[in-house]
Amino acid sequence: xxxxxxxxxxxxxxxxxxxxxxxxxxxxxxxxxxxxxxxxxxxxxxxxxxxxxxxxxxxxxxxxxxxxxxxxxxxxxxxxxxxxxxxxxxxxxxxxxxxxxxxxxxxxxxxxxxxxxxxxxxxxx
Amino acid sequence: xxxxxxxxxxxxxxxxxxxxxxxxxxxxxxxxxxxxxxxxxxxxxxxxxxxxxxxxxxxxxxxxxxxxxxxxxxxxxxxxxxxxxxxxxxxxxxxxxxxxxxxxxxxxxxxxxxxxxxxxxxxxxxxxxxxxxxxxxxxxxxxxxxxxxxxxxxxxxxxxxxxxxxxxxxxxxxxxxxxxxxxxxxxxxxxxxxxxxxxxxxxxxxxxxxxxxxxxxxxxxxxxxxxxxxxxxxxxxxxxxxxxxxxxxxxxxxxxxxxxxxxxxxxxxxxxxxxxxxxxxxxxxxxxxxxxxxxxxxxxxxxxxxxxxxxxxxxxxxxxxxxxxxxxxxxxxxxxxxxxxxxxxxxxxxxxxxxxxxxxxxxxxxxxxxxxxxxxxxxxxxxxxxxxxxxxxxxxxxxxxxxxxxxxxxxxxxxxxxxxxxxxxxxxxxxxxxxxxxxxxxxxxxxxxxxxxxxxxxxxxxxxxxxxxxxxxxxxxxxxxxxxxxxxxxxxxxxxxxxxxxxxxxxxxx
Numbered sequence: 209x210x211x212x213x214x215x216x217x218x219x220x221x222x223x224x225x226x227x228x229x230x231x232x233x234x235x236x237x238x239x240x241x242x243x244x245x246x247x248x249x250x251x252x253x254x255x256x257x258x259x260x261x262x263x264x265x266x267x268x269x270x271x272x273x274x275x276x277x278x279x280x281x282x283x284x285x286x287x288x289x290x291x292x293x294x295x296x297x298x299x300x301x302x303x304x305x306x307x308x309x310x311x312x313x314x315x316x317x318x319x320x321x322x323x324x325x326x327x328x329x330x331x332x333x
Numbered sequence: 334x335x336x337x338x339x340x341x342x343x344x345x346x347x348x349x350x351x352x353x354x355x356x357x358x359x360x361x362x363x364x365x366x367x368x369x370x371x372x373x374x375x376x377x378x379x380x381x382x383x384x385x386x387x388x389x390x391x392x393x394x395x396x397x398x399x400x401x402x403x404x405x406x407x408x409x410x411x412x413x414x415x416x417x418x419x420x421x422x423x424x425x426x427x428x429x430x431x432x433x434x435x436x437x438x439x440x441x442x443x444x445x446x447x448x449x450x451x452x453x454x455x456x457x458x459x460x461x462x463x464x465x466x467x468x469x470x471x472x473x474x475x476x477x478x479x480x481x482x483x484x485x486x487x488x489x490x491x492x493x494x495x496x497x498x499x500x501x502x503x504x505x506x507x508x509x510x511x512x513x514x515x516x517x518x519x520x521x522x523x524x525x526x527x528x529x530x531x532x533x534x535x536x537x538x539x540x541x542x543x544x545x546x547x548x549x550x551x552x553x554x555x556x557x558x559x560x561x562x563x564x565x566x567x568x569x570x571x572x573x574x575x576x577x578x579x580x581x582x583x584x585x586x587x588x589x590x591x592x593x594x595x596x597x598x599x600x601x602x603x604x605x606x607x608x609x610x611x612x613x614x615x616x617x618x619x620x621x622x623x624x625x626x627x628x629x630x631x632x633x634x635x636x637x638x639x640x641x642x643x644x645x646x647x648x649x650x651x652x653x654x655x656x657x658x659x660x661x662x663x664x665x666x667x668x669x670x671x672x673x674x675x676x677x678x679x680x681x682x683x684x685x686x687x688x689x690x691x692x693x694x695x696x697x698x699x700x701x702x703x704x705x706x707x708x709x710x711x712x713x714x715x716x717x718x719x720x721x722x723x724x725x726x727x728x729x730x731x732x733x734x735x736x737x738x739x740x741x742x743x744x745x746x747x748x749x750x751x752x753x754x755x756x757x758x759x760x761x762x763x764x765x766x767x768x769x770x771x772x773x774x775x776x777x778x779x780x781x782x783x784x785x786x787x788x789x790x791x792x793x794x795x796x797x798x799x800x801x802x803x804x805x806x807x808x809x810x811x812x813x814x815x816x817x818x819x820x821x822x823x824x825x826x827x828x829x830x831x832x833x834x835x836x837x838x839x840x841x842x843x
Contacts, residue, residue, distance in 0.1 A: 305607025
């Protein structure tokens, strides 16, 4: 092994080997301490949840404003019968309930997925 | 014979309620047991309990009576009662659970950091709770008078005593079991007679309903002064938003273990309510077929109880009547106990506990104050129910929904979703909502008779009261940006962050 001449340049790589890498601070702490960063994440979560809620509420509004409006303005829908039962009774008396249930189930699933994603991000996993 | 059977069934329902309530007595020890069942109730049990608590005299008797009376339009009532839970689900269900508060006033105080707003909310809880309790007592009196011929004060008195004991004995844990049982009791008691009556009707060759022309025509004005479209929309708005603001509905959400469970509970509640509400219209229609005119002095609220013996004289008819009377009593007991529970909580926390501890230097056990409060919570509305003439069960309940929709609903919606809400905004919105809703209804009851738009706007005021209250809250908040409560950011983190994220500072310990 030849000794290295004193003036030769040496390339230094990986200068921090052995040094402790600083632990990444999870966003959960930022949320907890209401830092600006935590605020950004919370605002994002709330925005996503609000969007979901607005979708459901728009559908509710469409149904509950639309159905009475339809019955009031298009008189033929009042006397329409389906299999001998008047259309209004089927629509208001029966069909509303399964629709509400499906909507609720869809919303809950979406919300849980959204929150699982959020947890994964802020816990840093 | 009929009356003896009915008395036996009603007694059985009352005894079961007390027995199951007594089970809670052994389990309830800490204060949080009394209020929220230690927060360990599973979504299914909780959903049955919510269903059992929510389906009141108005749903069991009143809806059928109104459909009998006024026809197709009234089908929108149960729709509103049900969709109210969907609105609650997508706006406040999980955040309310995550808020970590016990009651509506607790939430108001935690969100806005103001004792005065807490006091205002407590007053509203008592007002709405009592308003909603009055028709339950009246329904009980009506039912017992009809099926047994008992004097008018008896039914309400029985309900008052039973729920006073049940709430005072075990608080919320007992009530959770009682109410879960009562949902299934009510569904069975309404469904079996409905199937029997439907079968009889089919066997007789489906005789037609006998009713005025406008009865089965949806949204047809009954008189020139009637505005069916406005009336329907306003009622729907009151029911959809009022549900979340009813004190006994929200307190149930605190018994869920976490926000996700709160959502799942609501989905199950929607299924349970949907199944239940298929039945009242059957009674309304069959009533039109077999009892097209009621004798004077007999209210249409009793149509459910009258049908079995009209179609089926003899023992079987009496059995079905007894079954319906039992179910109706289950309805009064469960709703009334839920309401009494919330009102008791408020009286205990706001009025009694501070005073009791001053008298006794903290020696009195907390439970004693709670029991005194339970007595007060049921006695006042019982006396009110004796003093006021019955308005029709579903109508009185509608008033409670309207007040809740114009006060608590805006507070909760903005409190959960808008950081800009200020104390001044919340306080003025609550005041405007309460004064306009209560004022309009009172005016329409005592100031009338009114005609045309005045009458409709005063008797179903939700469609203008709610936007007014909501608008006041937003505008006043925008005008007082300096009064945003200092803890807002932290409360928002608590309301919206899933429980799995560990928050040691922002979350309250249960």
